[in-house]
Amino acid sequence: MGSPNLERPFDRHIDHDELDALVPSCSQRGRKHRQLSAEGLRKAMVHLEHCGDCRSRVSQYRQVVERSANLEGSEGVPSADCPTDVDWHEVAFGLWPEFKTQELIAHAARCGHCGPLLRAAASVGEDATPVEEEFLAQLKLPACPVRQPGTKARASASSLLSTWRRLFQWKVFVPVGALLVVVGIWTTIRPSAAGPVTGAELAEFAVSTHTQHVRGRLTLDLQSDSEPRLREWLSAASPFPVVLPARDEGPSERRPYRLEGARLVRLRGKTAAFIAYKMPTGPVSLLVTPDAVAIASGGVEVNFKKVSFHYRRVDGYKVVTWSVHGLTYALVSQEGNETQTSCMVCHSAMKDRDLSHTPTPLSTQSSFGEPIWQ
Amino acid sequence: MVWKAQKPTRYSSSSLKDVVCRCADSCDNEAWEEFIARVGKPISLTIMRTAALWGQPSRSAVEDIVQQTYLKLWEDNCRLLRDFALQYPEAILGYLKKTAVNMTHDYFKHLHTQSAGGEAPHVSTADVDPEAGGEIDGSHEKIAFRILLDQIDVHLKRALSGPDQERDRTIFWLYFRQGMSTREIAALPTIGLGTKGVGSVIERLKHCIREQIAGPRSQAQVAQDKPESKFAPKLVIELYGVPELGTSIR
Numbered sequence: 001m002g003s004p005n006l007e008r009p010f011d012r013h014i015d016h017d018e019l020d021a022l023v024p025s026c027s028q029r030g031r032k033h034r035q036l037s038a039e040g041l042r043k044a045m046v047h048l049e050h051c052g053d054c055r056s057r058v059s060q061y062r063q064v065v066e067r068s069a070n071l072e073g074s075e076g077v078p079s080a081d082c083p084t085d086v087d088w089h090e091v092a093f094g095l096w097p098e099f100k101t102q103e104l105i106a107h108a109a110r111c112g113h114c115g116p117l118l119r120a121a122a123s124v125g126e127d128a129t130p131v132e133e134e135f136l137a138q139l140k141l142p143a144c145p146v147r148q149p150g151t152k153a154r155a156s157a158s159s160l161l162s163t164w165r166r167l168f169q170w171k172v173f174v175p176v177g178a179l180l181v182v183v184g185i186w187t188t189i190r191p192s193a194a195g196p197v198t199g200a201e202l203a204e205f206a207v208s209t210h211t212q213h214v215r216g217r218l219t220l221d222l223q224s225d226s227e228p229r230l231r232e233w234l235s236a237a238s239p240f241p242v243v244l245p246a247r248d249e250g251p252s253e254r255r256p257y258r259l260e261g262a263r264l265v266r267l268r269g270k271t272a273a274f275i276a277y278k279m280p281t282g283p284v285s286l287l288v289t290p291d292a293v294a295i296a297s298g299g300v301e302v303n304f305k306k307v308s309f310h311y312r313r314v315d316g317y318k319v320v321t322w323s324v325h326g327l328t329y330a331l332v333s334q335e336g337n338e339t340q341t342s343c344m345v346c347h348s349a350m351k352d353r354d355l356s357h358t359p360t361p362l363s364t365q366s367s368f369g370e371p372i373w374q
Numbered sequence: 375m376v377w378k379a380q381k382p383t384r385y386s387s388s389s390l391k392d393v394v395c396r397c398a399d400s401c402d403n404e405a406w407e408e409f410i411a412r413v414g415k416p417i418s419l420t421i422m423r424t425a426a427l428w429g430q431p432s433r434s435a436v437e438d439i440v441q442q443t444y445l446k447l448w449e450d451n452c453r454l455l456r457d458f459a460l461q462y463p464e465a466i467l468g469y470l471k472k473t474a475v476n477m478t479h480d481y482f483k484h485l486h487t488q489s490a491g492g493e494a495p496h497v498s499t500a501d502v503d504p505e506a507g508g509e510i511d512g513s514h515e516k517i518a519f520r521i522l523l524d525q526i527d528v529h530l531k532r533a534l535s536g537p538d539q540e541r542d543r544t545i546f547w548l549y550f551r552q553g554m555s556t557r558e559i560a561a562l563p564t565i566g567l568g569t570k571g572v573g574s575v576i577e578r579l580k581h582c583i584r585e586q587i588a589g590p591r592s593q594a595q596v597a598q599d600k601p602e603s604k605f606a607p608k609l610v611i612e613l614y615g616v617p618e619l620g621t622s623i624r
Contacts, residue, residue, distance in 0.1 A: 016588040061587045064526060064550060064580065089475050093468030094563035102564045106540060109547035110523070122558050124423045124475065128415070136418055138433055142441050144406040145448035208457070266460050 008043050014054040018044040023062045078113040085215075088114070088121035100216050197268055197289075199297035199310050203319040206287040206330035209265055209274055210317065214283050220261035220276060230262055234273060237264060240290045242273045243327055245346050256344050257284065267293055277345050279333070284342045287330040294328045296321035311360060318342070318360060335360075383408045391463035398452035413470050417443060420471045424478040428486075435481070443477045523551070526583065533582030541565065545572055546579045 014022070021041050048055050083104060090096055091104050108118040128136060197205070212218040222233045227244075234242040260276040265287075272289035299312030299321070307324045320331045320343065333342035337360040385393050385408040393412065396405040421439045425431035447455050447470070458469050530543055545565065548554045549572075556572040559565060567575065 014588060016585055019584055019588045057587045060522065060525060061584060063522060064583055087472075089472050090468070092562060093471050094465055095462075095468045095472060098564055102540075102544075105548075105562060105564065106544045108552070109544045110527075110551060112551075115548075115552040119552050119554050119558070120427075122554065122562055124420050124471070126558060126561060128419050132419065132422065135422060135433070135436075136415065139418060139437055139440065141410065142414070142437075142444050144403070145445045205457070208454070266457075269460075 008047055010047075010050065012047070013051060014044055014047065014058060019058065019061055022048070022058055023065050079111065081107065082111060082113050083107065086114075088117040089124065090217075092118060092121040092124070095217060097216060097219050196292060197294035199295065199299060199321050200312070202267075202287075202289075202294040202296070202321055202328065202330050203299070203312055203314050205267055206285070206319055206321075206332050207314040207317045209287060210283070210285040210332040211315075213274070213276055213285060218263070218265075218274075221263040223261040225259045227259055230259060230275065233262065238273050239271050240327075242288050243325060244275075244288075256280065256341055279341060279345075281339075281341055282334045284331065284333045284335075284345060286345060287332070289328050291323045291326055291328045294330075296323040296328050296330075383411075389463065390466050391459045394452065394455055394459040394466060397448075398456040413467060416467060417470055417474045420474040421478050424475050425482065428478075428482040439474075439478050439481050442481065443474050446473060446477055526550075529583045529586035530579065533579065533586055542575050542579060545575050549576050 018040070022044060048058060086104060088108070091101055091108075094101065096104065104114075105118065108114040209218065213220070221237070222230065224230060224233075231244065234244075257277045257279045260278055260283075262273060262275045265272050265274045267287075267289055270289065270293040272287055272293065275286045275288070277284040277286070296308070296310045299310040299319075302309045302311065307322050310321045312319050312321075316334065317332050318335055318337070322329050331342055331345070335342050340360055383404040385396060385405055388396070388408070390412055393405060393408050396402070397409050418436065418440050421443065422431060422436050425436055425439065455466075455469070459466050462469070527543075530546060534542055541564075545559055545567075548559050548562075549556070556569045556576065559572045560567055560569045565572065
């Protein structure tokens with residue numbers, strides 16, 4: 001231990017300038033300290049030898065300046081506060097809603113588990129270094145992927161053309177041939193270009209929209225659990241009339257779902273209404289679109305007098321589609337095949353039968369079997 | 375690889391969303407060239423960096439993954455990409471990078487699975503004996519470390535005010551706790567500052583923390599004005615105890 005510091009009172013602790021001089025930050029290193037002489041620095045160091053409190057404060061500040069907090073490394077141990085099911089690449093690439101992104105980044109900044117994950121994800125998107133630039137420059141340009149349906153269309157068009165040429169040689173068939181060509185081109189091109197979305201495509205779109213919402217990537221334009229409020233909003237916002245069962249909840253009635261809200265989405269350039277519900281079995285959503293845009297078809301079909309329901313599984317989700325009164329609906333849930341509780345988002349409002357214990361006409365395997373009800 | 379189109383294309387002034395839609399509708403060469411000119415480099419860079427997590431990537435592996443990524447994006451006439459672009463035009467690049475990351479991981483996962491001839495020997499979890507070390511949750515180091523972080527956070531909260539205080543606190547911790555560079559922080563969504571802006575927030579907060587740790591300067595000055603003892607402080611403490619000497623007012 002050094003000799004006691006006789007020139008400095010013991011209760012005069014390290015001040016701002018002395019702290020600055022004792023622990024210079026990167027930007028200050030090599031710079032001369034304006035307010036502290038070498039003698040002043042020496043006195044401060046002697047004080048440190050005797051004052052545990054100042055030593056602890058200087059050590060604390062040193063850890064801040066030297067960024068040693070990140071060297072402690074507590075990675076791999078998630079805490080109870082850590083969000084689950086978060087893809088940090090999606091956060092770093094700005095694919096989450098703004099509010100949620102802020103919340104997640106703020107958590108990661110202070111978390112020894114999530115912080116390194118965010119950092120790893122963010123480092124992927126940084127600008128290229130000169131070495132990386134050199135590597136990238138050596139890569140060959142990717143080829144434009146072949147558009148399969150387009151190729152088919154071109155192939156069928158050229159085959160029709162050669163048929164037409166052959167028919168042209170048979171002068172008697174020229175008018176008939178020309179007509180066939182027109183009809184052929186019409187039937188080949190028309191359905192894929194402007195026809196309604198098929199049941200399978202609608203189901204895929206409904207599942208994609210549903211998962212985006214569940215993952216917090218699709219915010220709702222209306223957030224309300226009031227069905228009258230939903231109907232009011234839909235009648236103002238939707239370009240087509242969205243028909244939903246319209247019986248309000250009775251005082252003693254308890255419905256097995258809670259409305260979350262709704263928004264409009266684009267389906268092949270046209271508008272569709274997306275309505276989100278919460279159920280004990282998980283999130284449920286209903287997509288509604290005019291039947292000129294999409295038609296329910298395919299899957300396991302269950303026919304009733306006025307309406308047919310089409311059941312299928314897409315990416316683990318159960319999707320039921322139906323077309324009625326000029327509209328097509330797609331109901332998405334993660335419910336198993338033993339129950340149809342999700343159907344109650346319409347049936348309870350209709351005061352219809354309880355489908356909570358009715359099995360779905362899908363086989364327990366992922367492949368479609370014969371419909372049970374048929 | 376040359377990223378920029380050799381000459382301006384018909385779509386040079388179109389938005390990325392429009393270029394994507396053009397590619398989806400009738401991918402003519404110019405639309406493809408424009409697409410590559412805009413997003414080719416970030417896609418390849420993302421693939422290269424993600425591949426580096428699996429080891430030193432070869433040029434041909436990166437080229438394969440790049441091509442597979444475009445094939446994935448072009449599936450079903452770019453339906454998913456187009457739908458996304460229409461709904462979130464501002465996040466298209468993020469979507470492309472995310473697809474590139476996924477494709478890269480899928481590529482290497484497939485390469486490393488034993489069914490695909492992975493070379494790594496199988497290690498049963500039963501053979502692995504996990505060791506608890508200094509990093510376990512209740513260790514002395516860990517507790518001390520948490521106390522330190524809490525103390526610094528208290529200083530930060532005292533120092534910060536105004537509408538950006540949460541953002542600034544986040545920036546501070548991203549820099550000091552996570553070791554992220556100012557450039558990495560500036561590139562994060564919702565930060566809303568450039569590299570220099572992030573740098574100046576960090577300098578300002580460092581200054582604030584120094585002030586908090588050192589205590590108000592005026593107090594040091596007050597202490598300086600007190601008469602000095604002619605005895606060594608240690609001797610005074612030994613003889614009279616601390617109260618005679620006077621304690622710190624911090």
